[in-house]
Amino acid sequence: MGRIKTDNNHTRKEVIITSAAALFKEKGFKAASMRELADVVGVEAASLYNHIHSKSELLHIICFEVANRYMHTMDEIEAEATNSIQKIEKLLRFLITGMVLHYDEVYVSDREWKHLSEPYLSNFQSQRRTFRKRFAAIIEQGIAKKEIKKIDAPTAVLILLHAVSGIESWHRSKVKINGKELEENMITILVGGLKK
Amino acid sequence: MGRIKTDNNHTRKEVIITSAAALFKEKGFKAASMRELADVVGVEAASLYNHIHSKSELLHIICFEVANRYMHTMDEIEAEATNSIQKIEKLLRFLITGMVLHYDEVYVSDREWKHLSEPYLSNFQSQRRTFRKRFAAIIEQGIAKKEIKKIDAPTAVLILLHAVSGIESWHRSKVKINGKELEENMITILVGGLKK
């Protein structure tokens, strides 16, 4: 075969990671083989190892890319001087556009993190928990200030996060509404459901 | 080892299926091995094949048990002489309690159906599509009768379904609110988000 094609902005490793995200999404981490990945990239399986250490490295790079982006955004939004509803709306919009833009990575990070190996697994779970707690805290502040219905905040977080990850099926669907319209619909339903 | 233990109401095959659902949920279909399943059941791997035909049979039994239950309920609810909001609420309550009661099976059916083999795969996907279309139709009727906000019905369906499947994490969480309370919270947020 030839060598791995790169436009000049991406290293060969990055090309592999991108293809891996797409493949892991489609087949699942365990079911996807390095030989398939090599095929997609246009190379023999063994050649991949000139660029990466292991299959599991691919998974943890993908997962933490997403996790770090989430944490970074949470930092920003917490720091803003806005009310809870505004913070939640901004967070949702970030999650939705993030899902539309980095679909493969977010999907894999969402569904395949179980296959991370230690210490990455524990680390990832901990980041996930923290993110949800901070999200719930925002909702609880909103409840305290009577901007939001009196509901169980952790439950609300679960609903919101999973509703967003439902975009998965939107992505597969043929009669797509466009991304912006999707976003507005979700905000209407979800924020509308929280507001007092 | 001994033989597979059964209380008198369940066949040995049913015991295997139940254990398989739990194992597939925990490890994922591909990552779960027949030798592990045999361990759980208390028997050697080869012995399983006195009761089942193959690993993939286990998956499609689990998936279609859930799918059939969904279809059956949809039939019932469609036939009722109630308005859209009431139908949606009933559907949601069914989905939520179904998730709490048959957690492993629903989870596996939700996340692992991709690994079904033909013709089961096509059949399952088709049932899934049909269920969603019928759900969307109920929402659209509600919009036409101005009971529901003017939103994109298929998007709303995705949000509702994925919000419900988020109970997964509730199930894992240690500080659980009880099932009934969970249900009320979800109804409040989700139906509240739809209502005009």
Added chain:
DNA sequence: AAAATACACTAACACTCGTTAGCAATATAA
């Protein structure tokens, strides 16, 4: 008690998997 059935065992099969070793070709730096 005898015969038939259900069920579990051991051993092994044909594969696929991730990964490594060693070597050849190509691109880059001197």
Added chain:
DNA sequence: TTATATTGCTAACGAGTGTTAGTGTATTTT
């Protein structure tokens, strides 16, 4: 051009996979 670092290849490894064949032993039926 020569030397060096990159990147690819083939071949093979050891481990794990689902599954089958054949055999022995309980349990159930007659």
